[in-house]
Structure formats: C-alpha cells, structure tokens
Amino acid sequence: MTHYFFTVMPLFVVFFWLILFLLDIKKNGVAKRFLTLFLGVALVNYLAHWFYFNNNYSVYRLLDSVWVFTSLAVYPLYYYYIRLLTVDLKLDWKWGWILVPAILLSFFSAVLYLLMSPAELDVFTHEVLYHNREYRAGYPLLVRLQAMRLVLFKVIFAMEVLLTLYFGLRLIRLFNEKVHAFYSNVENREISKIRTLLFFLVLTALISLVSNLVGKHFFSDHPSLLALPSLAHSMALFGISYVGYRQHFSIRDLCKDQQDGECCCSVESESEAMTGMEYDLLFSKLETLFEENQIFKNPELRLNDVAQELGTNRTYLSRLIRHRRDTTFCDFVNDYRVRYAEAVLSSPEHFRLTIDEVAFNSGFSGSSSFYRAFVKKNGIPPGKFRKQV
Known part of the structure; x- marks a missing residue:
C-alpha cells in the first residue's frame, strides 16, 4: 500500500494543478496557458512512471517511448515558459x-520496439529495464541498441537540465533588471516568489539528474527508497505549479506599461557618454524633483513619469541614473525614500507613527518592501534604528 501511494503521489499533484489551470484557461495569459501544456506533458510522464513502478510490463513497453519524449520535453518546455514570462x-x-x-x-526507441521479437522484448524488459533477471552477455543487436538508447537518454537529459538552469536563470536576471530600471515599486513585478521558483527549479534538476544517473530500476529494486524521489518530485511539482499559478506579471505587462513593446525588449546603446553641460543640467533637475518636490512619495512612480517631468525620454534618464549613481531607477528612488524615513524615525515629532505609517509616508507600497530597502542601506531594521537614535 505504501509503495502504491508513493508511485501515485506525483501523478496526483500534477493532476490537481492541471485541473486548476484548465478551469482558468480562458482567463490565463499566454505564459500560463503554456505552463498548462507543461503540466499536461508532466502528467503523461508520471503516468508512465506509475505503470513502470507497479510492474505493468506490457503497458509500460507501449509507454516507454512516450516516457522518453515527455522526460526530454519537460525541461525545454519549462525553459520556454520562462521565455514567455521574461522575453x-x-x-x-x-x-x-x-x-x-x-x-x-523517442522515435528511435519506438522503431526498436516495433522491430524487436517477443523474445527480445522479454530480455530487454526483465534484464535491462527492470534488472529482475540475471544479466547475460551477448545481447541481440536490437537489445543492445535499446540499452544504448538508455545511456543516450541520461546524457541528453543532463545537458538539458544544465542548459535550462543556466539560460533560465539568465533570462530571469535580465528581466528583473528591466523591472528595476523602470519601476520604483517592484513588489509583485519581479518574477513572483523568485527565490522559491529558483529553489524548486534547482531542486527538480538535482533530483532528476540523480534519479537518471542511478536508474529507475534502482528504486524498483529498493521500493522503500522510492519515498525519497517521490516526495521530492511532488514538492518540486507543487512549488513550480503554485508559483506559476500566482505569477501574473510578465514581459507583456512591462511592455504595456512602457507603451513601447519593441523598445522595452531591446538593449540600450552604451555609445553615448554621460558628459557635458546638458547632462549636468538634467541631473540637477532630477535631484530637484526628488529633494524639493519629493516625487518619491508616489508609491507607483515609474521611469516614464520622471522622464515626462524632465522633458526627456526614459532611455536617457535610465542611462543618466546608471552612470551618475551607478544604480537602477528602483534603488535610486528607494534611496530617497529610506533617507526620508530615517529623518522621520529620528524625529521626536513623529514618534507616534507606526512603522507601517512611516513606510507609507515615505513612498513605499508596503512594510515588507520598506523593511528590505531599509535593511539593505542601514544593515538594521527600521524599528531598531528608531530605538538607537
């Protein structure tokens, strides 16, 4: 009974989330719809897993080539899901x-299955796939080719995992840089729950790599150890699905806010040096806006808003901030907000204000973003800062 439970658990997790995604399919954006496809492929994959670990030899032989396809498709599909969020x-x-x-x-595997005789299928199933019969030397050619396919699968799978991890992390980093360069409030605009997403992505990669290096037959030979990959895969699938279900902001929203879909996805030129009286005057006006007009108190202040106030465009403004302060627009604005909050926290006149009220009056959208920005600049939380002054 325990063995059955652990073989079906990842399947149940995927099925649960797939139903939730399908119920909202018309409301979902292109990225969420693609993640629904990812979950559908994962469902087929874990269904094949279930037949394997429950020793249903005849059915698994029919699904083995499908399992090859779905296993080698999930990471590329997940990478493209990240592309739809970020690029x-x-x-x-x-x-x-x-x-x-x-x-x-998978096609190579399917052709070999079709060409194999019943005797070769029996040898491959019991001596290569399941290892529940003693190994014999001198396998027929088709059995040896299927065994080679198993090795190729592990090599390709490992490469896909590493490439997905590397390029996926890179896309997420670049997207978050765009968000920080445009918004002063990045709450819920960065890739939602970014650390959780990356944790589960890495966790899934490590588990999958180890599982494929060890081989499925190892867990079939040691059913009590099946709980480890089953729990880990279930947690990873749940985490990826949960984060994806709650992820609402994407590159489409960023481009819509910038009102220039082509510009927001392009790389800014670095050919123009930030020198000359024109740029000095522009930066002086920028400081006036923040120090005297205190426009940082607007929690939804955006790069476009400031550029419009200055009579310039966001490309020049973003480059100006980066070259003169070596920071992003978000950090530039938050620096003024934190400085204002420091003054409020140090003032006896505002002693009765709560930390949440200080955060709101300083331009932060919430206490969590205020806390992070304050600790980043001062190394201590705002409550402790107030007690020390």
Missing part, C-alpha cells in the same frame, strides 16, 4: 527545435 510577447513556433532531441530519441 517573448507571443508564442514563436520556431522554438520548436528545442524538442528535437526528445522527438528523435
């Missing part, structure tokens, strides 16, 4: 090439 405004079918390894190896 691509719409689906680009040219990216279908990332599924080529999955298609080719």
